[in-house]
Amino acid sequence: MTKHLLKLVWNRKRINFLITVEIFFSFVVLFGVVLAAVYYVDNYNQPLGFTYENVWRVAVEMNERAEGSHSSQNTQTDLNAPKEPTEEADPPAAATFKQLMAAAKEFSEVESVATGTVSPYGDGTDTSAIGDDSNLIRYGVNLVSDDYPQVLGLTLTRGRWFGKEDDGANYRPVVINEKLSRDVFGELDPLGKELRRPNLPPKQEEEKSTPMRVVGVINEFRKDGEYTAPENFLFQRQLLNNQMRREPNCLMLKVRPGTTAEFEEKVIKRLQAVAKDWSFEIEPVTKMRETANTFRLAPLIAGGLVAGFLMLMVAMGLTGVLWQNVTQRTKEIGLRRAKGATARRIHKQILAELVIIATFGLIFGVAAVVQFPLLDVIGDINSRVFSLSIVISLAVIYALTVICGLYPSWMATKVQPAEALHYE
Amino acid sequence: MLKNYLKVAFKVFLRRKFFTFISLFAISFTLIILMVATALFDNVFAPQPPEDKADRSLYVMGIRLQGPESQSTGPAGYVFLERYVRTLPNVEKVSLYTTPNVVYSFWKGGKIKSFLKRTDGEFWQIMGFQFLEGGPFTVEDEKSANFVAVINEATRRKFFGDESAVGKMIEADGQQFRVVGVVGNVPIFRINPFSDIWVPISTSKTNAYKSQLLRGEFQAAILAKSSADLPGIKSEFESRLPGVEFPDKREFNTAIGGADTMFEFASRMMIPSQQMESQPRKLLAIIISLMVLFMILPTVNLININVSRILERASEIGVRKAFGASSWTLVGQFVTENVLLTLIGGVLGFFGSQFVLKLIADSGLIPYAEFHLNYRFFVYGLLTALFFGLFSGVYPAWKMSRLNPVQALKGAGGSR
Numbered sequence: 031m032t033k034h035l036l037k038l039v040w041n042r043k044r045i046n047f048l049i050t051v052e053i054f055f056s057f058v059v060l061f062g063v064v065l066a067a068v069y070y071v072d073n074y075n076q077p078l079g080f081t082y083e084n085v086w087r088v089a090v091e092m093n094e095r096a097e098g099s100h101s102s103q104n105t106q107t108d109l110n111a112p113k114e115p116t117e118e119a120d121p122p123a124a125a126t127f128k129q130l131m132a133a134a135k136e137f138s139e140v141e142s143v144a145t146g147t148v149s150p151y152g153d154g155t156d157t158s159a160i161g162d163d164s165n166l167i168r169y170g171v172n173l174v175s176d177d178y179p180q181v182l183g184l185t186l187t188r189g190r191w192f193g194k195e196d197d198g199a200n201y202r203p204v205v206i207n208e209k210l211s212r213d214v215f216g217e218l219d220p221l222g223k224e225l226r227r228p229n230l231p232p233k234q235e236e237e238k239s240t241p242m243r244v245v246g247v248i249n250e251f252r253k254d255g256e257y258t259a260p261e262n263f264l265f266q267r268q269l270l271n272n273q274m275r276r277e278p279n280c281l282m283l284k285v286r287p288g289t290t291a292e293f294e295e296k297v298i299k300r301l302q303a304v305a306k307d308w309s310f311e312i313e314p315v316t317k318m319r320e321t322a323n324t325f326r327l328a329p330l331i332a333g334g335l336v337a338g339f340l341m342l343m344v345a346m347g348l349t350g351v352l353w354q355n356v357t358q359r360t361k362e363i364g365l366r367r368a369k370g371a372t373a374r375r376i377h378k379q380i381l382a383e384l385v386i387i388a389t390f391g392l393i394f395g396v397a398a399v400v401q402f403p404l405l406d407v408i409g410d411i412n413s414r415v416f417s418l419s420i421v422i423s424l425a426v427i428y429a430l431t432v433i434c435g436l437y438p439s440w441m442a443t444k445v446q447p448a449e450a451l452h453y454e
Numbered sequence: 455m456l457k458n459y460l461k462v463a464f465k466v467f468l469r470r471k472f473f474t475f476i477s478l479f480a481i482s483f484t485l486i487i488l489m490v491a492t493a494l495f496d497n498v499f500a501p502q503p504p505e506d507k508a509d510r511s512l513y514v515m516g517i518r519l520q521g522p523e524s525q526s527t528g529p530a531g532y533v534f535l536e537r538y539v540r541t542l543p544n545v546e547k548v549s550l551y552t553t554p555n556v557v558y559s560f561w562k563g564g565k566i567k568s569f570l571k572r573t574d575g576e577f578w579q580i581m582g583f584q585f586l587e588g589g590p591f592t593v594e595d596e597k598s599a600n601f602v603a604v605i606n607e608a609t610r611r612k613f614f615g616d617e618s619a620v621g622k623m624i625e626a627d628g629q630q631f632r633v634v635g636v637v638g639n640v641p642i643f644r645i646n647p648f649s650d651i652w653v654p655i656s657t658s659k660t661n662a663y664k665s666q667l668l669r670g671e672f673q674a675a676i677l678a679k680s681s682a683d684l685p686g687i688k689s690e691f692e693s694r695l696p697g698v699e700f701p702d703k704r705e706f707n708t709a710i711g712g713a714d715t716m717f718e719f720a721s722r723m724m725i726p727s728q729q730m731e732s733q734p735r736k737l738l739a740i741i742i743s744l745m746v747l748f749m750i751l752p753t754v755n756l757i758n759i760n761v762s763r764i765l766e767r768a769s770e771i772g773v774r775k776a777f778g779a780s781s782w783t784l785v786g787q788f789v790t791e792n793v794l795l796t797l798i799g800g801v802l803g804f805f806g807s808q809f810v811l812k813l814i815a816d817s818g819l820i821p822y823a824e825f826h827l828n829y830r831f832f833v834y835g836l837l838t839a840l841f842f843g844l845f846s847g848v849y850p851a852w853k854m855s856r857l858n859p860v861q862a863l864k865g866a867g868g869s870r
Binding site for chain 2: 093
């Protein structure tokens with residue numbers, strides 16, 4: 031049966047070739063969009079790690095940018111640079127930050143306050159890495175004050191958050207997420223260990239600096255929001271004294287539910303009174319989330335719309351071509367009817383032929399898209415998302431071709447044997 | 455004769471409404487997408503006011519510093535630009551300005567959010583802003599740190615409604631400025647001129663910018679005397695980079711960057727490479743191949759439709775041939791039909807793209823978006839559609855027109 035159908039398809043190879051080409055390109059285009067969509071949905075279904083309701087961010091611009099990488103975006107900073115504790119007085123910026131936090135806490139609307147160096151849904155990123163060149167583990171870094179988990183509602187899975195008990199310790203306390211723990215320590219318990227590959231000796235420059243010791247593990251902290259892939263993350267303790275390694279650039283406020291936008295002005299005016307030369311920018315994190323997600327989803331929505339219209343166009347074109355084919359084959363179909371084929375069988379024949387043509391196009395399509403990861407065209411998309419996208423795209427194209435074939439094949443069953451035999 | 459062809463064409467279009475609809479849909483839809491894409495592209499790159507001297511302008515929009523352990527990419531520092539850009543030979547003017555910052559104004563009980571850019575006086579001589587009232591601030595204003603501001607139309611509306619703004623005071627980021635001029639809105643994608651409020655650099659809250667050595671928040675626009683001088687300026691700037699002084703060589707020891715046109719800068723930032731090279735040709739190639747990839751599907755669809763459409767008319771061709779029509783006459787007829795269909799699709803596509811662009815502009819997703827149809831690309835798109843329409847329609851028609859009339863009359867002309 032299949033062999034017979036293949037022969038029929040081959041006999042009309044010219045027109046069928048064009049349909050195959052069309053299905054091939056449709057698959058490739060559709061796959062691109064489906065891959066992006068599946069990737070986003072997959073990310074969305076994983077835990078975010080923090081709460082954004084009733085959290086406001088105050089971006090702080092000190093207007094006296096230090097030289098170098100510290101306050102810039104997209105930088106890779108060396109946090110291991112040795113800086114020994116000294117007997118110096120607290121730097122003025124640290125004192126001002128303390129005053130700002132105290133000022134913010136005075137408001138009854140504010141439940142808790144913390145400082146940070148990157149904020150959820152904010153533009154800036156800060157990454158660091160451990161390991162050697164062949165096996166580099168990258169992670170995002172946030173220097174935060176002790177109250178940060180209360181403000182952002184972070185939950186620990188193991189250990190504790192850093193706090194007063196770490197004052198004056200000979201290590202730098204850090205809290206990492208489970209993914210970073212897995213990447214660095216594997217199945218070992220990271221608590222109390224120094225952040226270093228367990229089997230590698232410390233590097234020369236690492237020995238000089240105060241080591242980072244893991245005191246707690248959080249489930250997740252996906253700074254860029256629910257549509258981004260989970261990444262390694264590390265929180266370091268921000269000290270607002272003479273051991274401050276880097277200035278914070280934002281204050282995070284947890285406000286009481288129901289606090290209105292009018293409160294923004296009161297906060298800004300109060301902070302401005304404390305630090306006259308600094309600039310402040312206040313925004314609820316829910317709003318930052320909306321903006322960030324709009325910009326993240328806009329290309330997908332635009333791509334989806336274009337792909338949707340392309341599919342509609344292909345579907346209509348295919349219906350037209352198939353319909354035309356059927357009218358062309360009146361004679362052949364009529365003859366089959368005259369020899370006793372039922373309408374059902376004709377119907378099946380036309381659809382089966384179509385599925386065969388589609389399969390040819392799709393084989394080439396799948397062969398083309400599996401080159402993407404090999405050629406490194408797309409970033410680190412896991413194979414589950416990739417194969418699911420292939421399956422979905424295949425299903426959609428098959429469904430589309432069959433739907434397009436329904437009307438023409440129904441037309442074919444209406445062919446009267448007498449009419450067909452009329453020709454000769 | 456032509457009148458007859460047109461008549462027949464319309465009859466054919468109306469007889470197979472579904473096919474006509476698909477062809478028109480394919481042509482106009484493809485044109486709409488092409489037009490919207492090029493309009494977005496032009497919105498960023500095309501030379502249009504305020505960047506009306508783009509043909510002899512270059513920008514230093516960002517630099518990358520590299521060191522043994524870290525790197526830093528972003529706008530340059532004030533001192534860096536003063537030292538290595540301001541002093542370039544063969545230039546008419548150089549302007550330094552900050553990237554726009556978000557600032558808040560508390561005004562009559564409400565909060566106004568705007569972008570604020572700090573610029574020098576030359577900025578207004580390089581950029582050709584359209585002033586609705588008043589005028590720019592001057593080099594003198596910048597030197598003597600006058601608290602004056604130029605605002606855009608949207609900001610004037612937010613502060614003063616429909617009234618005139620010149621001479622009035624506004625508050626932004628806790629500072630008071632006197633408005634000296636109002637300009638039309640600048641789209642956000644015109645990265646260099648874009649802002650809501652422009653004020654002199656010297657009105658900064660602190661003087662810290664004067665010690666920004668390498669990285670900072672400043673960008674520079676260079677206006678050359680003529681466009682022929684541009685390559686010389688580029689190579690001169692690049693030859694200065696190895697000589698850049700670093701205060702701490704353990705942190706950073708290499709500076710990478712260049713004086714670029716907007717498109718060159720985009721290629722620097724968008725194509726990942728260690729040396730952040732400017733590769734405008736590669737970016738152009740990527741854009742063109744994406745466009746071609748997008749156009750393949752509608753094209754194959756159009757060919758498919760045209761080929762099967764022509765098969766349907768085998769018996770018509772047979773009759774015409776039997777009555778003595780030559781092959782060329784028949785081909786001429788099909789050409790007329792295809793051209794007519796493509797032109798109708800083109801007209802629909804033209805209005806469709808206007809509509810979609812207006813939709814995007816009104817959605818508010820892109821602040822102050824201002825789209826213009828790129829007529830050159832419209833013609834390109836239309837010619838492509840015409841080419842594939844002819845190619846796909848004429849080839850089978852020509853084959854059919856050479857059929858034996860008897861066979862064609864029997865309706866067996868389908869090329870198998």
